[in-house]
Amino acid sequence: MSTEHGQQLADISGYRVRLDLAYFREADLWVETLAGGRARVGLDPLGAETSGTLAQLALVAVGTAVTRGQPLGSLEAEKFVGPLVTPLSGSVVATNEAVVARPSLVEQDPYGSWLVEIELARVEELDELVSGETVAGYFADRVERYRREGVLAE
Amino acid sequence: MTRVSLPLLPPKPADRQDTTREPSAASQVSPDWVRISGASALALRFRSGRFGRRFDFGGINLLLNYDDGCRSDCAYCGLARTRPGTYEDKSFIRVDWPLVRTDELAERMARYEASLTRLCISMVTHPFAYRDTCDITERIRRAVATPLSILVAPPTLNRRRLERFHELGVDMIGIGLDAVTEELFRSLRSDVPAGGAGLKWDQYWQVVSDARDVFGPWKVNCHTLVGLGESDRDLVEIFVRLRDQEIFSYLFSFNPEPDSRLGEAPRASLRRWRRVQLVKHLVETERYGIEDFRFDDDGSLALLTAAPESLEEVIETGRPFTTDGCPSSGGEPGCTRPYGSYRPSEPFRDFPFDPDPADLAGIRADLALDEITERSRRA
Numbered sequence: 001m002s003t004e005h006g007q008q009l010a011d012i013s014g015y016r017v018r019l020d021l022a023y024f025r026e027a028d029l030w031v032e033t034l035a036g037g038r039a040r041v042g043l044d045p046l047g048a049e050t051s052g053t054l055a056q057l058a059l060v061a062v063g064t065a066v067t068r069g070q071p072l073g074s075l076e077a078e079k080f081v082g083p084l085v086t087p088l089s090g091s092v093v094a095t096n097e098a099v100v101a102r103p104s105l106v107e108q109d110p111y112g113s114w115l116v117e118i119e120l121a122r123v124e125e126l127d128e129l130v131s132g133e134t135v136a137g138y139f140a141d142r143v144e145r146y147r148r149e150g151v152l153a154e
Numbered sequence: 155m156t157r158v159s160l161p162l163l164p165p166k167p168a169d170r171q172d173t174t175r176e177p178s179a180a181s182q183v184s185p186d187w188v189r190i191s192g193a194s195a196l197a198l199r200f201r202s203g204r205f206g207r208r209f210d211f212g213g214i215n216l217l218l219n220y221d222d223g224c225r226s227d228c229a230y231c232g233l234a235r236t237r238p239g240t241y242e243d244k245s246f247i248r249v250d251w252p253l254v255r256t257d258e259l260a261e262r263m264a265r266y267e268a269s270l271t272r273l274c275i276s277m278v279t280h281p282f283a284y285r286d287t288c289d290i291t292e293r294i295r296r297a298v299a300t301p302l303s304i305l306v307a308p309p310t311l312n313r314r315r316l317e318r319f320h321e322l323g324v325d326m327i328g329i330g331l332d333a334v335t336e337e338l339f340r341s342l343r344s345d346v347p348a349g350g351a352g353l354k355w356d357q358y359w360q361v362v363s364d365a366r367d368v369f370g371p372w373k374v375n376c377h378t379l380v381g382l383g384e385s386d387r388d389l390v391e392i393f394v395r396l397r398d399q400e401i402f403s404y405l406f407s408f409n410p411e412p413d414s415r416l417g418e419a420p421r422a423s424l425r426r427w428r429r430v431q432l433v434k435h436l437v438e439t440e441r442y443g444i445e446d447f448r449f450d451d452d453g454s455l456a457l458l459t460a461a462p463e464s465l466e467e468v469i470e471t472g473r474p475f476t477t478d479g480c481p482s483s484g485g486e487p488g489c490t491r492p493y494g495s496y497r498p499s500e501p502f503r504d505f506p507f508d509p510d511p512a513d514l515a516g517i518r519a520d521l522a523l524d525e526i527t528e529r530s531r532r533a
Contacts, residue, residue, distance in 0.1 A: 050203065052196065052201065052204065053192075053201070053203065076499050078192045078493075078498075079193060079196060079203060079204070079205050079206065079492060079493050079498060080203060080205060080206045081498035081499045082206065149204075151196075151202060151204045152199070152202045153199050153201050
């Protein structure tokens with residue numbers, strides 16, 4: 001494991017993974033807790049890769065109230081389309097227009113390409129995310145599962 | 155929602171480690187290199203990614219690759235000579251086709267042979283296309299036994315060359331007629347800005363005839379592209395003509411390639427497309443003739459004389475709406491080209507799997523058959 005700019009990074013099954021973030025199992029998303037009861041959400045490296053070549057991202061408008069498990073947008077790739085499901089309930093206070101304009105940024109730098117910022121309505125939902133010491137194992141398991149499913153390049 | 159228009163996907167090497175591509179190589183051309191479809195790249199794990207719906211996929215499509223590209227200049231094609239951009243950066247059917255080493259491809263085919271259903275080599279109009287197609291066919295045949303088709307470039311062929319393909323183990327031949335009338339063919343493919351590269355209506359039909367002789371009944375298919383300006387009557391006439399020769403019509407839905415000469419042309423509406431799918435199935439499978447349809451003055455389908463009950467039986471199978479493609483060794487759909495002529499976020503133009511009940515409900519709504527059946531006329 002290494003630390004760069006305050007980020008704890010580790011190589012896990014060939015992927016550079018931030019261990020200091022939380023992860024949402026249901027939708028391949030990372031969550032970064034911010035000050036003031038807010039959180040940023042982005043597609044994690046496996047989510048970005050297994051979607052295929054991204055073509056379009058759509059995000060809800062700033063001000064939209066979202067509920068955990070409900071769509072906060074959608075992504076379309078060369079052969080795939082699906083909803084982006086929010087890991088947290090609250091109000092969307094910012095969207096990253098740069099990634100909407102250039103979805104390939106997510107593939108190039110998943111951690112640097114946040115999607116939305118949410119003002120949390122239920123802080124306790126953070127406890128339901130994968131975090132801390134379990135992140136490494138969680139990622140390794142997912143890589144193995146995705147390899148079995150045949151959605152990762154060899 | 156904040157949205158931007160869907161861009162063409164950027165050219166991208168075949169795998170994330172970029173080990174199959176040599177940026178310093180002067181020339182990555184066939185027969186040592188080929189392009190493969192995006193779906194093929196996923197199926198063979200050259201690229202990461204998944205399909206929007208879960209279904210088995212094993213139809214691998216290859217495309218010959220040359221530095222100087224295809225010699226043709228078809229008005230609707232992404233590879234057309236006068237379409238802006240370098241050949242390497244040109245898309246084909248709106249997405250880029252990753253470039254891979256032929257031998258690596260054959261190795262991957264062998265590795266995943268159990269899941270493969272059909273292979274197809276698409277030629278382009280080029281002086282080396284025949285020679286290289288033979289070479290690639292031999293490499294593939296040495297690696298796997300999966301049924302193999304060739305989508306031929308008629309200007310590069312004659313009967314002897316078709317016989318050679320047959321000897322090499324190719325079992326089906328496709329001919330990309332695309333434009334279904336002589337007039338359309340001439341305007342879109344022969345009389346074109348960069349010259350027609352020898353694409354002639356009569357020559358295409360000669361290759362159809364030769365292929366039929368060499369490969370036998372229901373071993374040849376003609377690609378018919380819906381939305382190039384033809385009428386419904388034109389389509390039905392060609393479906394009947396091909397059916398009577400025991401040749402398949404494979405339907406494709408025109409999807410404008412940005413910056414091509416037809417880049418701004420509209421697609422066929424989903425309603426028209428669904429009706430053409432149904433009509434083609436009725437002609438090819440249920441032996442309907444031109445007399446079973448009525449057309450208005452501009453050739454648009456106006457009336458289906460069949461009883462709605464019998465049409466419903468056909469629709470319920472879902473088969474008219476699945477992808478036209480060469481079969482697997484077991485006779486099931488083998489080449490299914492998922493998302494080949496529509497975006498993943500759009501309705502399936504053709505289904506790479508059997509439509510489920512929800513899909514069928516959508517298909518029935520698209521068809522609006524009550525507008526064109528006898529019963530509605532009597533009511």
